[in-house]
Amino acid sequence: MNIMQKNDDWLSVLRRAGLRPTRQRLALCRLLFGKGDRHITAETLHGEIQEEGLSISLATVYNTLHQFTDARLLKQVVVDPTRTYFDTNLSDHHHFFFEKEGVLCDLPGGKIDMGPTPEAPDGTRIESVDVIVRLASVV
Amino acid sequence: MNIMQKNDDWLSVLRRAGLRPTRQRLALCRLLFGKGDRHITAETLHGEIQEEGLSISLATVYNTLHQFTDARLLKQVVVDPTRTYFDTNLSDHHHFFFEKEGVLCDLPGGKIDMGPTPEAPDGTRIESVDVIVRLASVV
């Protein structure tokens, strides 16, 4: 489904990404990639670490998330001006965002067909086409 | 083109929106709505005010932008985790975002046809479908 194949071999995943398999990174790998696709903030992830009785500083969580993003193990999703979300699903896909709850999830049914992709203006190339379907609770 | 019709009657625009036409709001209206569609941050707008030799505090600019957004004179666009953009174009449309320059602009050719709109999950309704085409400079 994503880059993580076979059996929880975080160690080799990290090596392949050129990152040293430290205790902290292995723990974060397990939480991030061990339960299917996830959409998570640094704060939430740090909370999960603490709930497990582990201790990784919030700064390290932030740094690690960015290292993973640079290493293309994660994608960043910009949906909320006050929080940064990271997505373990690397495929080209879109998102539902439950505004009230602050919950982000993949749009079921894969990528929407968007018809002709717009042309990139001269001197530029399209890096990504982000689609976010914002949801509110029914009143 | 947008809510602002005829001739720069910011005063009545504000009244209609239920906002008192103060000196600051009138000046911000002029800058925001006087030159066609704009995509602007609080910081930039504050800069323009100062370039004109006027003086409106940054806090007031922020507050005013949010008041305008609440009054549906502006739309907020979430594209950059470090900055909040406001859009004077209220129609349903999509955006190009030049990552490097931090420049946001409307996608030419109106809204992309996206095929069938995804179904909103139970208990929710779709508030908006945001499409952002992220652009990088050609290497």
Next chain:
DNA sequence: ATAGCTGCAAATGCTTTGCAAGGCC
């Protein structure tokens, strides 16, 4: 051994808030 990591605390940067003074109706 050494280059790379981590943790802490401090710094940053955008944004919001509290409250006294000022301005619109």
Next chain:
DNA sequence: GGCCTTGCAAAGCATTTGCAGCTAT
């Protein structure tokens, strides 16, 4: 006059950074 606004400075919050100590190779 009364109430909404403004302005400033201070607070807030998520995130980043600097640096000393630790760790994987």
